[in-house]
Amino acid sequence: MDPMKLKLSPRNLLLAALLGASAWLPTHAGDGHAVHWGYSGEEGPEHWGDLSAEYTSCKLGQQQSPIDVRATDDKELTPLTLKYQAAAIHAVNNGHTVQYTxxxxxxxxxxxxxxxxxxxxxxxxxxxxxxxxxxPAEAHFVHRDANGKLAVIGVMFVEGAANATLESWWRYMPDNSGQHLDPADASPVDPHALLPADLAYYTYAGSLTTPPCSEGVTWIVLKQPVEVSKAQIERFRAAMHEHDNNRPLQPLHARVVQD
Structure with a gap:
């Protein structure tokens, strides 16, 4: 089942809440139950590769994300072409992140x-x-092409003035794991407005940052951060019950980071 093709009825939004932080197919153990993972303890990142045979890339992969982004190949990259449009959003707190479809x-x-x-x-x-x-925080804009290949734009947040665009998203933030908001009266939001003015970027070959840690993901990390307030970051952390939800840095190995 493709989770992104689900119609977002209340029932399907609850199902989407089980699909993980990056909206991939759920992973199951041999007994048919979803494998639970987290960010600390015995279900934390250092153990992901041992929780399921389907998570082996988390410990054996050679192109894992995230990384400390440092350019290794100074190359003139093609400017990003974004065709973003304002649209309705549907919010899910899946316990690992807050996700807006x-x-x-x-x-x-x-x-x-x-x-x-x-x-x-x-x-x-x-x-x-x-x-x-x-x-302090990072946003991931997840894209998929017709062949199922993925590209993720990573946007860094820095503390400063309140961000009006982010506030319009936070207005519909579910506070608890498993909760969703599908506001019929919500004004459309423009995803482009959450990006910095300068779209210069680094790019490298990486992976999902959550299980199953699948590789083959094109990462586009924007150089210019976006300013948001400390209160806005704390609002998100409250929805995560004050738990960090970041995977530790992974080795670069033989990869090239272009800028």
Whole structure:
């Protein structure tokens, strides 16, 4: 079943809450029950690869994310082409993040590849570092092309003034795990408005940052952070019950980071 093709009725939104922080297919153990994972203790990141045979990439993969992003190949990259449109959002707190599904045909163009924007979710603190610097939070804009290949835009947040666009998203933030909001009266939101003015970026080959840690993901990490208030970051952390939801940095191995 493709979770992103579900019609977001209350029943299906509850199902979507079980699909994990990155909206991938759920992973099951041999007894047919979903494998539970988390960010601490025996279900934390250092144990993900042992929780299920389907999670082995989490410990054996050579192209894992996140990383400390440092350019290793100075190359003139093609500017990002974004065809984002304002649309209704549907919010789910799945216990690992708060995820907003986008309701229209917003797209990212990467060369000849057209990728549809599926959803946006958040991590605090940031998963990626840039040149050794961590950030208070990070947003992931998840896209998929016609062949099922994924590209994720990572946007770093820094503390400063309140962000009006983020506030319009936070207005519909579910506070508890398993909770969803499907507001019929919500004004459309423009995902582009949550991006920085400068879309210069780093790019590298990586993976999902949550189980099953599947590789083959094109990562696009924007250089310019977005300013949000401390209160807005704390609002998200409250929805996560003050638990960090970031995977630790992974080895770069032989990969190249282009900028």
């Amino acid at each position: 986008i309701d229209n045909g917003s797209e990212l163009q990467l060369g000849e590849r057209g990728l549809k924007l599926l959803q946006v979710h958040f991590h605090a603190p940031s998963e990626h570092h840039i040149n050794g610097v961590p950030f």
